[in-house]
Amino acid sequence: MMRKLSFEEVQKHNKENDLWIVIDSKVFDLSKFVDLHPGGPNVLYAEGVAGRDATEAFFGLHRHEVLLRPQYSRLQIGVIDGEVEHIKAPEPGSLSKVPYAEPSWLSEGFFNPYYSDNHRTFQKAIRKFFEEVIRPEAIRCEESGKKISQEVVDKMSDLEVIAMRLGPGKHLQGRKLMNGIVKPEEFDYFHELILNTEMSRFGTRGFVDGMLNGAVIGLPPIWNYGSSELQAKVIPEVLSGKKYLALAITEAFAGSDVILDGDYWVVTGTKKWITNGTFADYFTTGCKTDKGLTVILIERGEGVSTKPIKTAYSSTAGTAYVVFDKVRVPVGNTLGEVGNGLSVILSNFNHERWMVTGCSVGAQRVIVEECLKWANQRIVFGKPLASQAVIRNKLGKMIMRIEACQNWLETVTYQMNNMSYHEMSSRLAGQIGLLKQFVSRCGRETAEDATQIFGGRALTVTGMGKHVENYHRTSGYDAILAGAEDVLGDLGVRQAMKKMPKNALL
Ligand SMILES: Cc1cc2nc3c(=O)[nH]c(=O)nc-3n(C[C@H](O)[C@H](O)[C@H](O)COP(=O)(O)OP(=O)(O)OC[C@H]3O[C@@H](n4cnc5c(N)ncnc54)[C@H](O)[C@@H]3O)c2cc1C
Structure with a gap:
């Protein structure tokens, strides 16, 4: 239970070694913090701040989340008697009340023909999961440049988020999507649109691509064009988050040339800007054969090397320069017909x-x-x-x-x-x-x-x-x-x- 204090009491604490302020009805004792203040001590001794209600000054310079950090929240010593807190941290999964902050289908009092009650239940669950599990990871990775952790990938795969990101289709059959909120046969492109919009809300663009976008763009050629043996091996590995996959089409300069040696393709060449490439186990790769462009699934192994490319966004996206040096790939890894790679x-x-x-x-x-x-x-x-x-x-x-x-x-x-x-x-x-x-x-x-x-x-x-x-x-x-x-x-x-x-x- 917080101490109840009056404004008169707070006003007495307005000097060096004895400094209190009020932010949104909460009273903070900054006496020991004042020299640690990133903006320097003087702004805290300023008129209208020391011993005063500094709510306006605070929110002119800081986001609300700052108040919630443990090192700052523990400076709170009480609340102003009779005042109520106005600015609260939103509940995970909640909707914003700011006009236009949500699409009309999620705005109170508005209507939309496209979304069912199931989409609404799904959106609520996704936003909550993303805010609780994905957001902290997104912020960490965007800053550190590290790849998404296996722990978070496992949580995504438990709810089948990786599979759902690939859209509706038979790959969802038999899977329990978001703990059963949506049946695989009912999952549609609006469910997937919800996933795509919700994952982009954290101001972490590098992480959006780092959240296994390589699989989203690199796996469909395997289920549309791969052999049944290849599909049986690779699809479960990727959808369960045990293996990572990238789409490697764009060429640095030399392309990826291929020759046939018995039952093996021998691939030599380079690929540039390959998303998730730094940590991918598989590369869905466009190669030049004597019969024309052909797509081949290359597994990381002897002759495959990757190095990070520094870009304007975070290296958590895993953007890579990929080198194939006489990599031997079974002919069974060909996706579609030889020479039909463009389709x-x-x-x-x-x-x-x-x-x-x-x-x-x-x-x-x-x-x-x-x-x-x-x-x-x-x-x-x-x-x-x-x-x-x-x-x-x-x-x-x-x-x-x-x-x-x-x-x-x-x-x-x-x-x-x-x-x-x-x-x-x-x-x-x-x-x-x-x-x-x-x-x-x-x-x-x-x-x-x-x-x-x-x-x-x-x-x-x-x-x-x-x-x-x-x-x-x-x-x-x-x-x-x-x-x-x-x-x-x-x-x-x-x-x-x-x-x-x-x-x-x-
Ligand atoms: C961070 C990052 C991640 C990427 N991830 C992948 C990946 O995972 N896999 C992959 O294979 N590739 C990836 N790419 C490559 C990306 O798809 C290409 O960069 C993109 O398609 C543009 O090709 P380009 O860079 O070769 O531009 P260019 O083809 O050189 O084009 C340059 C510019 O010229 C203009 N232009 C070109 N052609 C035409 C035309 N016909 N008509 C009019 N204007 C034209 C356009 O304005 C264009 O922006 C990635 C790139 C980046 C930067």
């Missing part, structure tokens, strides 16, 4: 690009929430930032962009739920390309506006603007990975032109 690679792209778009929308929405909160709480020359028309204009544009992105993404997702794989390839490839370009452009514009709204804090890796800093530094990834946005926009228009009726003349 194998292209068939994979729609899902990957749609997945990147979902992650991008999840991250973008958090930035909108950050900016709305900051514009409301930041006081400049006595007025909140939001009282400036130029700031409101930026917020308005951010809201328009995120709502447009979300709505188009949901429309495309609904099509995916109702189309066969073949229909998706022929009807949606162009639209997903355009959608991805639109979402990544919107993301970059929002990153720019958010940086202006947060000012200097947007350039600081920790503290108030940390999400904006990470987003501004990494939003370009969504514009390049899985196909550069110009190329995808062009693909969309080329596909539309192909489908123009011959008699469509003005």
Whole structure:
């Protein structure tokens, strides 16, 4: 039970060696902490802070999470009698009440045609699991650059998160998804969209890719084109998180040439920017054979070496330069027909690009929430930032962009739920390309506006603007990975032109 104190009592403690302050009705004794304050002692002795209610000054400089850290929370000695705490840490899994911080289907009093009660139950469980288990890991790994821990991978695999990230399909059969919340045959692309948006909410873009994205993009060619023996071995290993997999298509310069030697391919070459490559056990690899491009599953072993590539985001993504030096691979590891590699690679792209778009929308929405909160709480020359028309204009544009992105993404997702794989390839490839370009452009514009709204804090890796800093530094990834946005926009228009009726003349 905390001591109940009056403001009069607090005011007496306003000097060196005897310094109390109030933040949101909580009384803190900072007498011993004052010299350890990262911002120096003087700001704590300032008028309006020492012995006073310093709530406004505190939230002008710190995120609420700072108060919850044990080294600071233990400085609390009491509460102001008769006052109530207004700012509470959100319950894990809860929804934000900030307007536009959640998509309309999760906003109180709004409606949406696409989501069922099962999607809502699933979203709640996923957000809780991600906030409790994934967020601390994401923050740790983003900072340290280390790969996701086996312990967290095991927890993900217990709930079948790895399998669900690969979308609906027969690989889910017989699995207990999120402790049975959703039946494998009922799992659809909206469930997967929920996973993609929720995993992107922590301002940790490197970790989003580090959370086994290599498997998400590298495993489908195995179940679509691999032999039954290969599938029986590799799919359970990867979905259980016991082995890691990467998709190795992009070439540094020399490509990956292959010659046949009896029952073995002998692969020599390099691959560049391979996500999860630093820790992958398998590489779904595009190789040049004398009959043309062929996709081969290469296991890490003799002749395979990887080294990290330093990029603008955290090395927890495991971005690697991969070298194959006369690697002997059984011919049985060929995925699809020899020379038919382009179809194998292209068939994979729609899902990957749609997945990147979902992650991008999840991250973008958090930035909108950050900016709305900051514009409301930041006081400049006595007025909140939001009282400036130029700031409101930026917020308005951010809201328009995120709502447009979300709505188009949901429309495309609904099509995916109702189309066969073949229909998706022929009807949606162009639209997903355009959608991805639109979402990544919107993301970059929002990153720019958010940086202006947060000012200097947007350039600081920790503290108030940390999400904006990470987003501004990494939003370009969504514009390049899985196909550069110009190329995808062009693909969309080329596909539309192909489908123009011959008699469509003005
Ligand atoms: C961090 C990171 C992770 C990655 N992970 C993987 C991975 O796991 N596996 C993998 O195989 N690859 C991976 N990549 C590679 C990625 O897919 C490519 O970088 C991307 O597809 C763009 O290709 P490029 O870099 O060769 O650009 P280029 O092909 O050199 O294009 C450069 C620019 O030129 C323009 N351009 C190119 N062609 C056209 C065109 N036809 N029309 C109009 N404009 C055009 C575009 O603006 C484009 O951005 C990764 C890359 C990065 C940076």
